[in-house]
Amino acid sequence: MRARYGCVCFAVPKKLIQHLADRSGDEGHKQMLQAQITQSAAMRGTRASKTVAGVATNAGAKPLQRSVFDAAGQTFLPGKLLRDEDDPAGRDKDANEAYDNLGIALQFFSSVMGRNSVDNKGMRVDASVHYGFHFANAMWTGEQMVVGDGDGRAVKNLSGSLGILAHEFCHGVSQHLVPGGLGVVQVAGMPPALKGEAGALNESFSDVFASMIKQWHAGQDVKAADWLLGEDIFTPREGRAVRSLKEPGNTKLTWREDDQIRDYRQYKATDDAHRGSGIPNYAFYTAAAELEGKSWETLGQVWLKGFDQLRARSTFLDAAHATLNVAATLHGKGSGTHNAVKAGWKKVNVLA
Template structure:
């Protein structure tokens, strides 16, 4: 069953960014940001609704079933079916990116973990592009993924970054596996896991080792008018952008700077910087490709029945140690690298 409280209908874009744009942006930007915030609030108030005529899942393990729709700049879901599995390029960048990036994400989970789509049972991958007018967000609503075109001034279309698409799809996986409640520390863990698998999918697709990755989330999302590199940096949380309109990246990378706030569901897009950096530290210490050793430990923890919906950072950190020990042995360098990573961000002592 879909749990209404674990699906992050507030979307990829942190509300604090949109609120900044709604007060500091140009007239047009303000209008886009305010409209986006309104739509997001409506989605938060509603639980997921599966499309009336749900298309067929994939019956063949190892093969996805993708369905890309266009909302035609309206706000109806899922919209008109514009590309389905096996069909050729549409020539529309957002449609084709959604198709390819959902495919790359499916391929990662299949080839690394033999996971057959979001539910490991071939669940059809539904993505709607051209949602709304100047809509500055992307989200997973519990039944499908939705991508806006962005305002074009600060933000490009939300299909532009592979890791953003992978982030949204991973929210579906998290919901099925752990159901982490989307508030406070469990919500920040939910956000962090979406970033962890977002960056893993990107690195896997680009065949990048840990020292070749930019460790940035949403790098292609920002236009060159923004003084910033991306929306989040997993290597150095808090350094992704510093811009007159967007403000400064508020992410902490250590428990000493943990942000207590009631906004953003208790800072889920803010404090996720702490577990994000822990993953980065573990992956860099272990070296090679992050999907070889560090990724599987995090995947084991995400899919471990001992991970509860209310898990906090400490509970998740301890679980990664148990998973590392089970996979690589108690006294292996893997357990030690993971332990040092969590110590490095102040979660474990």
């Protein structure tokens, strides 16, 4: 199936790459990161179009369908096939890590959410590792996963980060969940971008489900979980994580210029999607903390079915109503789940 738009999200936001470039004392390194910001903007506008030779088409017969490719430091996609589904692990550590992490995300949606791959039709998930030169990012292009090796200084190789790969994988899921893409705005001559409350909801969907995937994989309840994403990609002096769902915008837990918000009263329509996503993230965290236990067991279904009802221009309030309705339908009005979801959206002041 062809995506209707190109890449809208990079795992490491532009603002964070710029921050790393500003902090770099090495002129060559600084310029390389700045070039990646420019390159990333151009990539958003280019839809990946490819015909993959030598691998099965998207048959959907098996529960897991993965193919990992080697972009070999280039930007042509997908690159050379390294490992297909059921192939044994090869010598490329990054390819094996990407294969394993994509497998965890696929398995989570299959066994916990009852969803067959990103499109719910068993689409084979392709990933290209070693993309670009010292590329400090990962993304879902609208059709496949692309993973860089990191810049060799501030950002480590991203293939090994389950949270980062799961976040990008979930952009594929929401792309198929919401026709036209949740908050995806396309203006002629401009790359597609995530805008407004719907765009923030799109980012939040990826954060919330990536966080759940991490917790599910580790067998952690809401108290034991760290609720961080990208806690494993920085070298220590550059930061601790990309985002915190438990404490959005707490720079002590994340990085120095993290400006995520968690209160709707602070939200402006012009806010970047990664800033505003702290609001629904914190609503989810609050609901999960209120319910206790394991986030994916009841709340995960409520969130997925709620977001399934959203449209391209839905608002935070739409998401609140949708998740509340699903909680009432599945668990009853006034149930613990219903009350927890309500408490979550109240805490962030989306509901009065």
